[in-house]
Amino acid sequence: MGVALRDILTDLKRPAEADELKGVAAIDAFNALYQFLSIIRQPDGTPLLDDSGRITSHLSGIFFRTANFLTQGIRPVFIFDGKSPEMKGRTIQERRDVREESKEKWDQAKKEGDLTGAFRYAMSSTAIDAYILSSARQLIQLMGLPVVDAPSEGEAQAAYMVLQGDADYVVSQDYDTLLFGTPVLVRNLTISGKRRLHGRQITVQPERILLSDVLSTLAITREQLIEIAILTGTDFNPGIRGIGAKTGLKKIKSGEFDSIIREKLPDFDPEPVRSFFLNPPVTDSYTLDPGRIDRDGIRAFLCDEHGFSLDRVDPVLDKISKKEKQKTLESWF
DNA sequence: CCCTGAGA
DNA sequence: TCTCAGGGG
Structure with missing residues (x-):
C-alpha cells in the first residue's frame, strides 16, 4: 500500500x-x-x-x-x-x-x-x-x-x-x-x-x-525523506508503533534516526532498505517507440473474446485514430 | 473507474 | 452544456 x-x-x-x-x-x-x-x-x-x-x-x-x-x-x-x-x-x-x-x-x-x-x-x-x-x-x-x-x-x-x-x-x-x-x-x-x-x-x-x-x-534531503519512511514503515520494513510521518520528520531533523532504530527495532538493519531506495535495480533496456493501434485486434480481443459492446468500443477507436492522424499531419508541418 | 442517455 | 442515474462485462 x-x-x-x-x-x-x-x-x-x-x-x-x-x-x-x-x-x-x-x-x-x-x-x-x-x-x-x-x-x-x-x-x-x-x-x-x-x-x-x-x-x-x-x-x-x-x-x-x-x-x-x-x-x-x-x-x-x-x-x-x-x-x-x-x-x-x-x-x-x-x-x-x-x-x-x-x-x-x-x-x-x-x-x-x-x-x-x-x-x-x-x-x-x-x-x-x-x-x-x-x-x-x-x-x-x-x-x-x-x-x-x-x-x-x-x-x-x-x-x-x-x-x-x-x-x-x-x-x-x-x-x-x-x-x-x-x-x-x-x-x-x-x-x-x-x-x-x-x-x-x-x-x-x-x-x-x-x-x-x-x-x-x-528542509530535508532525499536520504532523510527515506529515513522518515523507514521509521513509519515501508513495503520493505515494518514501521515503529506510534511514529507517523509528522513525528518521523521531527525525529529525523533532530538527528535521532539511529538511536530510535537501536532502541525500538534493535534487530533491524535499515541499511538494505535505505540503499534499495537510493539505488534500486533498474534497466536501460526499454524502447518507447510508439507502435500502431491494432483496431481489428482490439475489436477481436475486447468484443469477441471478452464480450465488450462494439457500440462502445468503436467510437473510442475512432477518437484515437483521429488524434493519431492529427499528429502525423502536424509532424509534416 | 468510464460511458451513455434523459431531462433540465 | 451540464448534472445525474444506471449500467458496463
Missing part, C-alpha cells in the same frame, strides 16, 4: 493543469490495475465479468482511460513489476492475508444484504494474478503503447526513467516513487476528475508533487 507520508505532503500537492500533463507518463502498472480492479465493480462488489467468468474491470479501465490520455496529449508508458526483493516478503504475505479475510467478509456482507460493507470488502479482496497481468499487457500492446519490464519494483524503474529524461512524470497513487527519486509524481490522474464516494460524485483534480518542493519545504 505504499508509504504513509501523506501527513507531511498534504500542503505540497498542487492541482495539475492540462498543459503540465502533456508528455510521457510513466505509469506504475500494478498500481493502476489495482485501482481499476478495486473500484470498477457493481454495488455488491462483483467486478465486470465476461461470459466465461473472467474479470474485465481492468480492461475497461485501461481502454477508456488510456484513450482519454491519448486525446489529451498524454503518452502513457506502462511499467510492470519484476521480481520483488526478499525484504518485501512480509508485506506480500500480509496483503495476501488481508485479501483472504476480506473475501470471506465480502461473502458474509452479501448474505446479510449489507451493500456498503460488501463493496468495501470486495475492494480489499482485489487480487492481481497472472491472467490480470497478461490480459492487461495484451490490451496495452494492441493499443500500440510501450510496455516496460522492470527488473524489480516498477516504481523504481518509473522514477529512473523520469530521471533519465525518457518520461516526464510518474503516475501512481503511492508516494514511494518520491523515495526512488522521481522529480515529478502525479496522483489522481483521471480525465473526468470525477470519483464516486458513498454514492455521491465528487470531483478530484489530478495533483502534481515535485520532489524538489518536498525537500526544500521540509
Whole structure:
C-alpha cells in the first residue's frame, strides 16, 4: 500500500493543469490495475465479468482511460513489476492475508444484504494474478503503447526513467516513487476528475508533487525523506508503533534516526532498505517507440473474446485514430 | 473507474 | 452544456 507520508505532503500537492500533463507518463502498472480492479465493480462488489467468468474491470479501465490520455496529449508508458526483493516478503504475505479475510467478509456482507460493507470488502479482496497481468499487457500492446519490464519494483524503474529524461512524470497513487527519486509524481490522474464516494460524485483534480518542493519545504534531503519512511514503515520494513510521518520528520531533523532504530527495532538493519531506495535495480533496456493501434485486434480481443459492446468500443477507436492522424499531419508541418 | 442517455 | 442515474462485462 505504499508509504504513509501523506501527513507531511498534504500542503505540497498542487492541482495539475492540462498543459503540465502533456508528455510521457510513466505509469506504475500494478498500481493502476489495482485501482481499476478495486473500484470498477457493481454495488455488491462483483467486478465486470465476461461470459466465461473472467474479470474485465481492468480492461475497461485501461481502454477508456488510456484513450482519454491519448486525446489529451498524454503518452502513457506502462511499467510492470519484476521480481520483488526478499525484504518485501512480509508485506506480500500480509496483503495476501488481508485479501483472504476480506473475501470471506465480502461473502458474509452479501448474505446479510449489507451493500456498503460488501463493496468495501470486495475492494480489499482485489487480487492481481497472472491472467490480470497478461490480459492487461495484451490490451496495452494492441493499443500500440510501450510496455516496460522492470527488473524489480516498477516504481523504481518509473522514477529512473523520469530521471533519465525518457518520461516526464510518474503516475501512481503511492508516494514511494518520491523515495526512488522521481522529480515529478502525479496522483489522481483521471480525465473526468470525477470519483464516486458513498454514492455521491465528487470531483478530484489530478495533483502534481515535485520532489524538489518536498525537500526544500521540509528542509530535508532525499536520504532523510527515506529515513522518515523507514521509521513509519515501508513495503520493505515494518514501521515503529506510534511514529507517523509528522513525528518521523521531527525525529529525523533532530538527528535521532539511529538511536530510535537501536532502541525500538534493535534487530533491524535499515541499511538494505535505505540503499534499495537510493539505488534500486533498474534497466536501460526499454524502447518507447510508439507502435500502431491494432483496431481489428482490439475489436477481436475486447468484443469477441471478452464480450465488450462494439457500440462502445468503436467510437473510442475512432477518437484515437483521429488524434493519431492529427499528429502525423502536424509532424509534416 | 468510464460511458451513455434523459431531462433540465 | 451540464448534472445525474444506471449500467458496463
